[in-house]
Amino acid sequence: MGWSGMVQSESGEVGRVMAAVIDPLSGEGLRIDRRGTWYFGGDPFTRKELICLFASRLRRNESGGYEVALPNEALPVKVEDVPFLAVEVFRSGSGESQVLSFRTNVDHIVTLDAEHPLYLAEDPDLGEQVPYLVVAEGLSARLSRAVYYELAALGEIGQHEGKDVFGIWSSRRFFVLGETA
Numbered sequence: 001m002g003w004s005g006m007v008q009s010e011s012g013e014v015g016r017v018m019a020a021v022i023d024p025l026s027g028e029g030l031r032i033d034r035r036g037t038w039y040f041g042g043d044p045f046t047r048k049e050l051i052c053l054f055a056s057r058l059r060r061n062e063s064g065g066y067e068v069a070l071p072n073e074a075l076p077v078k079v080e081d082v083p084f085l086a087v088e089v090f091r092s093g094s095g096e097s098q099v100l101s102f103r104t105n106v107d108h109i110v111t112l113d114a115e116h117p118l119y120l121a122e123d124p125d126l127g128e129q130v131p132y133l134v135v136a137e138g139l140s141a142r143l144s145r146a147v148y149y150e151l152a153a154l155g156e157i158g159q160h161e162g163k164d165v166f167g168i169w170s171s172r173r174f175f176v177l178g179e180t181a
Contacts (some may be wrong), residue, residue, distance in 0.1 A: 027061060030068065030077040035103040055106035058083055069155035084108070084141035086133050089150050094158040100170040102133055104141050113171035120176065131177060
């Protein structure tokens with residue numbers, strides 16, 4: 001659904017969001033929680049099409065915050081962690097020739113490669129390293145627990161910066177999942 005179809009929709013969800021775009025003082029704006037759930041005015045979005053539409057227009061602004069680029073302006077988005085979750089992994093090939101692709105919670109397909117690497121960052125709630133995938137410039141997805149376990153089953157010991165690490169191959173590159181004990 002395009003912008004014109006969204007504006008003409010009878011949905012209360014769409015109407016509330018569009019009213020906020022027209023009148024930003026109408027209350028709490030857009031928010032994405034740690035589980036990738038989108039909220040507006042404290043209520044979760046229920047229409048996946050609307051979430052996917054907004055996600056397709058999501059970007060980082062000059063100050064590092066997130067926003068949805070609308071035709072004539074940008075709607076700020078509060079993001080608790082990262083905007084997306086990697087919820088499914090697809091594998092083709094094996095060994096160093098293996099290629100891994102991920103589906104996000106907004107149905108983006110991203111192949112793990114030099115432009116879309118994995119990286120580890122500390123989760124303040126867990127106090128441990130958590131894997132993330134670069135989806136696009138400035139936008140990342142946290143790997144769901146199920147996806148992480150699938151990758152762990154495919155992992156192997158390799159070398160990174162002179163240390164033995166546990167990781168996976170994709171697109172002829174080795175990506176670190178964690179240090180060995």
